[in-house]
Amino acid sequence: MEINYHSQFLLDKEKDSTTGKIRFRIKWDKNIIAFGVGHRAEFDKWSLETQRCKTNSTHGVKKIPASVINKKITDYELACERVFRNFIFENKTPDKKSVREQFNLEIGRKVVTEVEIEKTVFEIFDLFVKEESRINLWANTTFAKMKTFRKHLKTFDPKIDFKSIDEEKLLKYQYFLQEKLELQNSTTLKNFSFLRWFLTWATKKGYNSNTTFQHFRPKLKTVQKKIIFLTQEELKSVKNLKIPAKKKYLDRVRDVFLFQCFTGLRYSDVENLKRSDIRENFIEIITVKTSDSLVIELNDHSKALLNKYKDSQFDNYKALPVISNQRMNEYLRELMELAKIDEPVRETYYKGNQRYDEVFPKYALMSSHAGRRTFICNALSLGIPPQVVMKWTGHSDYSAMKPYIDIADQTKINAMEKFNML
Structure with a gap:
């Protein structure tokens, strides 16, 4: 089940006033509801593009900082997203009353009532x-x-x-x-x-x-899942691939994936990246999965990708043309096949005590998360210290980086062996 909704923040205009009440409007199907944010903003310090107060500005008689107001705006956006995710999860069609009630609950305007133990x-x-x-x-x-x-x-x-x-x-x-x-x-x-x-x-x-x-802990045989990523040579092949005219839809998918490869962002964070998160030489985000605050410096590749779309308009002021994760994964496999990323990869798994080995072309195993893995593996193989990479990716546990470090070490060994050909 999919629910298409649109949300935006508006300033209510009042006669002879330099400020307006910030209103949050949600629209889906033929339904429209609105909520007051509880702050006023000055019109000349409000960005229509980002739907945020301009950085470092203050608002109203009490001189409320923009950072305080913008945080509440972000909280409202995330609350709205959670409300509609819940409807999708429960496979229910939202109506005005239920959306209003759930949204108020999300932002703390109502207290959760205790549920009777008789519930299933x-x-x-x-x-x-x-x-x-x-x-x-x-x-x-x-x-x-x-x-x-x-x-x-x-x-x-x-x-x-x-x-x-x-x-x-x-x-x-x-x-x-x-x-x-x-x-x-x-x-x-x-x-x-x-x-x-x-x-x-x-x-x-x-x-x-x-x-x-x-x-109770089931004792079942498992194997470490292989980390699927692009080597530096494969990354260049994808970057330089000439996409056929009839498959131009793959161009934007490639750009989003390459941006992951050069920043280490998860799909959810690329999908959530707003123009307001972009600075001259870095991006500043709060990750969707872990709520980490990250500052990621931009390199020439990631800058070029952002500049390519700086004049394009996307829903909710997003910075890049990100499609659904499912569709992106489908198109990625198509893109990788065109780029001949077809090295055989063996996948091993167990069902009970029975071992299974299957061999797939690499492109068949690609997903959006391979972009983040590509960034980590290539960063380590280039000699960038793990603690620096962890600052970019938000990894707090060094053990989580070990599989990538092992891959980087193997890459270095293979690279050194090339000297034997001289």
Whole structure:
């Protein structure tokens, strides 16, 4: 289910006043609702392009700093996004009343009412999704994973209750995932991590008193998933590829992907990048996934890509022509095949105790996240210290960088071997 909505911030004009109340308007289908932001802005210090107060300005009699007002504007935008994500997750059509109520809840204008314990596990799970998505600012991919997990659990036992989740029940769920759904071991373990997350939350909230799940850990064979990225030579091939006239739609996809390759941004952060985030020599963002505040310097490649679209107009004042992640991944594979990124790559995985080995051309395994991986791997292979790369990518755990460091070390070994050809 998709819901197309448009939101914008407007200043209410008042006769003989140099300031206007900031109003947040949301439009979807034939519905329009609006909310007051609680601040006034001076017209000559308001940017129509960014829908923000101009940097370093102050507003009104109380001289409220632009940073304070702009933060609240951003909070409203994120709250609106979470509201519509929840409707998509629950597969419900939004009406004015429900959107207004949920938005007010998101921005703290109403207190969450306590829910009776008689609610089903799945109704409580929906409450878990709403609360955790607000706190952790879930991306669309996380919503999709939770929706799939809920579907699996309901297929397994539509009448499941907390008391019945003992060791025998958990084993049956494991076998259901492995044998009925034929999931890979890594996916089965991921399902159990979601289950523990939900049950831990339900226990803290007082819905559940059965703690058997805390000690249940399936022992399943897994392998480290391969990091798919472009080498420096492959990156040049993609950058210099002449795209056929009938496939011009791939040009913008390539630009967005290359911007990831030269900045290390996740898809969610490129998709959320606004013109107001761009400075002369760097970009300044709050990441969608982890809410980290990052300053990423621009190089010649990333600057050129931003300049290419500086005069283009995109929805919500976005800086780049980003399409949906699903469609971008489809077009990326098409682009990589044209660029002959077809090195054979072996993927190994387990289902139960059975090992499976499959070989794919590299282009078939490409996704938008390969852009971020390409940036990290190439930065390390160029000799940039890991602690510097981590400043750009927002990694706080050094162990998370180890797989990339191992790849960079192997790249250096292979590069040194080229001297043997002299």
